[in-house]
Amino acid sequence: MALLATLPASLAVLGAAGPAAAQRRIVGGTASSTSDHPWMVAVASRQQFGSSRSGQFCGGVLVSATKVVTAAHCFYDERTGHRADRPGLQAVIGRDDLRDRDGREVTVRNVWIDPGYDFTRNLRDVAVLTLAEPQAGRPVIGMVAQGETEPYAAGTEARVYGWGDTRGNGSYSPTLRSVEVPVVSDEVCSRAYPAGGDSPYDARVMVCAGAEQGGRDACQGDSGGPLVVAGRLVGLVSWGTGCAEATHPGVYTRLAAVADDVRSAL
Ligand code: ARG
Helix, strand or coil: CECCCCCCHHHHCCCCCHHHHHHHHHHCCEECCCCCCCCEEEEECHHHHCCCCCCEEEEEEECCCCEEEECHHHHECCCCCCECCCCCCEEEECCCECCCCCCEEEEEEEEEECCCCECCCCECCCEEEEECCCCCCCCCCEECCCCCCHHHCCCCCCEEEECCECCCCCCECCECEEEECCEECHHHHHHHCCCCCCCCCCCCCEEEECCCCCCCECCCCCCCCEEEECCEEEEEEEECCCCCECCECEEEEEHHHHHHHHHHCC
16 A cells, blocks of 8 residues: 555655655555454465565455455466466455464465456456355455446545555555545546556446545555445455556456456355
């Protein structure tokens, strides 16, 4: 999550002067907790990513006692675009600080990738993980229905959660963070990521969110994590140019476009 320290260049040049510090408190996100957001999970492989942060490499969200929704690209090699296996894949549930042992690590016994997922164009970036042990009694998050449009109106208050990069420079957060990012209109987002560019915005299956002035965003390591509107899952962290740039909002998988597919995998 691009939180405290990530500022758009225009604010960063204020440097150590008073105004920058004041801005930081306004543009930045805050610490969050799995006690308040019990559906937030870390998708992890200690074998592949080491144990210092419980092996976390993506975010995910519990939608039923045995199913976690996350991003498809978490299971692809960024460089080759080929399917990557994630040995010892786990969902870490109920752990705010990835350096701790709180909560539990649950084995993932199946990974479903949306059949329409397109690595190159980032289309239908959604996956469903099946847990080996049901999390009976743990609160889950509700999802928007297929075709819903209202939660995607420009300016809608949304919040994104994750353990990702806080500065866009590889500073992965050990603790869960969240930040409010208003929904950005399709028009503005298409201008930021035009058709014909290397990664065009596709409003049918994506939605953008971010502050107009930049400074608030998801970032590397937040992928697959939830974009939440009024307590419901509306998006998944998918991609973006840089992090928290005023000119480039974060791009999310539009849940309402893939909800039927996801339900078929539950
Ligand atoms: N692809 C990134 C990940 O794997 C997420 C990038 C989101 N970027 C953004 N600026 N919102 O973690």
